[in-house]
Amino acid sequence: SHVSRSVSPITTSQIQARKKRRGIIEKRRRDRINSSLSELRRLVPTAFEKQGSSKLEKAEILQMTVDHLKMLHATGGTGFLDARALAVDYRSIGFRECLTEVVRYLGILEGQNAADPIRLRLLSHLNNYVAEMEPSPVATSLLPIQTWPWSFLHGAAGPVQIPRREAAPAPVVLTASSLAYPSPAVRPAPLRRVPSDMLPSRRSFLAS
Numbered sequence: 001s002h003v004s005r006s007v008s009p010i011t012t013s014q015i016q017a018r019k020k021r022r023g024i025i026e027k028r029r030r031d032r033i034n035s036s037l038s039e040l041r042r043l044v045p046t047a048f049e050k051q052g053s054s055k056l057e058k059a060e061i062l063q064m065t066v067d068h069l070k071m072l073h074a075t076g077g078t079g080f081l082d083a084r085a086l087a088v089d090y091r092s093i094g095f096r097e098c099l100t101e102v103v104r105y106l107g108i109l110e111g112q113n114a115a116d117p118i119r120l121r122l123l124s125h126l127n128n129y130v131a132e133m134e135p136s137p138v139a140t141s142l143l144p145i146q147t148w149p150w151s152f153l154h155g156a157a158g159p160v161q162i163p164r165r166e167a168a169p170a171p172v173v174l175t176a177s178s179l180a181y182p183s184p185a186v187r188p189a190p191l192r193r194v195p196s197d198m199l200p201s202r203r204s205f206l207a208s
Contacts, residue, residue: 037061044068046093060100067093095130102126 040061041047047064050056056064106119113119 033058040065063096064093067096092130095126099123099126099130 037058041056044061044064046068047056047061103123106116106122107114
């Protein structure tokens with residue numbers, strides 16, 4: 001009929017062209033996601049430290065990024081990081097890594113499926129425990145604890161080098177572990193024992 005002749009049918013080549021365009025769009029989307037994950041793996045300290053040791057899953061990179069942003073949020077916009085909140089945050093990150101390993105062990109080595117009641121109770125208990133470990137901004141802000149500037153790490157393309165007072169053969173490189181447990185260069189000087197001849201004798205102290 002005249003109607004059927006006026007409307008051109010969808011040919012096989014057009015269908016293939018649509019599929020090809022969709023494939024190109026999907027590939028670009030995956031490339032953008034992978035590129036962003038690679039950037040996060042480079043920028044987040046805990047993920048950067050794991051490079052080369054083990055392959056991080058996408059979910060692990062995202063979780064580390066969330067933990068890192070929470071840690072930065074603990075600064076309260078002052079540019080100084082709460083040392084106690086930092087220590088608690090890294091403890092929480094390590095606990096989550098252990099939790100991931102428990103899930104992998106139960107699923108792969110023990111053969112338990114996702115609906116196993118023991119597995120569900122165990123994971124629920126561990127998730128509740130890690131939620132209780134989150135630092136409270138109000139509680140930590142009331143404690144007189146040591147702080148140090150965190151803003152100098154922003155915008156750095158790679159590991160940050162800190163100049164030392166004395167010449168050293170190798171530069172000091174900041175890592176997540178060194179932030180949680182400061183190196184001797186940034187620790188306060190240890191207390192020295194006062195010589196006994198400088199202290200008053202016990203007898204004179206009691207007499208006074």
